[in-house]
Amino acid sequence: MTVSSAPGKVYLFGEHAVVYGEPAVPCAIERRATVTVEPRDDDHVRVVAEDLTLDGFTVEYSGSTDSGPDVDVPRPLVQAAMGYIDAAVDQARDAADAPDAGFDITVESAIPLGAGLGSSAAVVVAGIDAATRALGVDLDPEEIADRAYRAEHEVQDGQASRADTFASAMGGAVRVEGDDCRAVDAPALPFVVGFDGGAGDTGELVAGVRALREKYDFAADTVEAIGDIVREGETLLAEADPESEPSEDLLDALGELMDFNHGLLEALGVSSRSLDSLVWAARSGDAYGAKLTGAGGGGCIVALDPTDETQTALQYTPGCVDAFRAELATTGVRAEDGNDTKTSEEDA
Numbered sequence: 001m002t003v004s005s006a007p008g009k010v011y012l013f014g015e016h017a018v019v020y021g022e023p024a025v026p027c028a029i030e031r032r033a034t035v036t037v038e039p040r041d042d043d044h045v046r047v048v049a050e051d052l053t054l055d056g057f058t059v060e061y062s063g064s065t066d067s068g069p070d071v072d073v074p075r076p077l078v079q080a081a082m083g084y085i086d087a088a089v090d091q092a093r094d095a096a097d098a099p100d101a102g103f104d105i106t107v108e109s110a111i112p113l114g115a116g117l118g119s120s121a122a123v124v125v126a127g128i129d130a131a132t133r134a135l136g137v138d139l140d141p142e143e144i145a146d147r148a149y150r151a152e153h154e155v156q157d158g159q160a161s162r163a164d165t166f167a168s169a170m171g172g173a174v175r176v177e178g179d180d181c182r183a184v185d186a187p188a189l190p191f192v193v194g195f196d197g198g199a200g201d202t203g204e205l206v207a208g209v210r211a212l213r214e215k216y217d218f219a220a221d222t223v224e225a226i227g228d229i230v231r232e233g234e235t236l237l238a239e240a241d242p243e244s245e246p247s248e249d250l251l252d253a254l255g256e257l258m259d260f261n262h263g264l265l266e267a268l269g270v271s272s273r274s275l276d277s278l279v280w281a282a283r284s285g286d287a288y289g290a291k292l293t294g295a296g297g298g299g300c301i302v303a304l305d306p307t308d309e310t311q312t313a314l315q316y317t318p319g320c321v322d323a324f325r326a327e328l329a330t331t332g333v334r335a336e337d338g339n340d341t342k343t344s345e346e347d348a
């Protein structure tokens with residue numbers, strides 16, 4: 001049996017624009033998805049995913065995952081629920097050159113679904129790691145990131161960046177611009193997350209931005225302006241000492257850029273009334289800045305505040321179902337079963 005976990009993420013800056021080649025800075029956070037894989041003697045795949053909104057279900061199917069499972073649930077719902085796991089299974093079979101490998105898979109996750117914290121990327125990254133290790137293949141985190149990107153790209157109809165999957169596989173703060181993905185040395189930022197209990201459809205929201213960008217030059221300019229915000233923000237991060245607490249000046253400047261970034265995302269139509277209300281609650285709670293994170297439509301906002309004030313303000317805001325501090329996850333994908341050669345090599 002192999003068990004792997006991978007973290008979710010918040011975007012300090014740059015979601016959506018990253019799909020069109022602008023840079024983005026997502027940061028992995030200590031909320032993880034854990035995938036347990038047991039190889040089977042046949043070619044069946046059996047998935048237990050208790051956190052899915054279908055109230056938890058169990059399916060069993062054989063052969064190619066293309067044919068889909070035979071269960072009594074509307075097909076689009078199952079596809080939405082199963083697409084990422086299916087794609088992770090396909091990637092693992094391909095990496096191990098074992099097209100007929102079968103698995104029993106259990107998914108457990110502390111990352112709310114569709115809420116902008118990268119639940120899909122974490123499940124795919126942890127799933128590929130656990131399933132390839134179950135087949136005796138040990139991929140390095142960069143290769144898992146690449147395969148997880150291909151999985152998200154496929155499920156999201158060709159509309160995905162490498163940002164979520166790279167952050168989840170590598171951990172820490174990262175910078176992604178097209179195919180160029182790298183770690184960023186950043187001080188530990190005091191992230192506070194507010195959750196409105198909702199979710200957005202990543203594919204639909206990305207398609208909406210794409211349509212606006214094609215219709216209006218000023219929408220294309222807005223996407224580029226988000227890229228300018230990211231470039232400004234990464235200059236600030238590069239000047240900061242990654243070993244020290246972030247200074248008040250740095251938090252002030254980053255917060256201003258986050259507020260601006262949220263405004264541009266709002267203009268591109270991916271915010272919502274409840275996300276805006278959480279953003280404003282965080283700002284009046286004394287956050288240095290606040291913005292939606294991830295695809296938007298509903299879900300989470302991220303704010304910067306080293307004190308408890310923003311979290312408290314969010315907790316008292318109608319429509320906020322959860323508010324918590326999100327620590328930077330310094331480790332990306334990792335084995336939870338003691339069988340990881342990646343970690344043992346580092347230890348040696």
Ligand SMILES: Nc1ncnc2c1ncn2[C@@H]1O[C@H](COP(=O)(O)OP(=O)(O)OP(=O)(O)O)[C@@H](O)[C@H]1O
Nearest residue numbers: 049051081109113114115116117118119120294295
């Ligand atoms: N615990 C889980 N078990 C099984 N599948 C999951 C789980 N968590 C997420 N998924 C898969 O990921 C999908 C949600 O991914 P989606 O990209 O829409 O949102 P997200 O990744 O949470 O947010 P964002 O991409 O905006 O950061 C779910 O529909 C499901 O297919």
Ligand SMILES: C[C@@](O)(CCO)CC(=O)[O-]
Nearest residue numbers: 015016159160161294295
């Ligand atoms: C909206 C988006 O930029 C982030 C979703 O977390 C989509 C992507 O990068 O694939």
Ligand SMILES: [Mg+2]
Nearest residue numbers: 118119120121
């Ligand atoms: Mg996602």
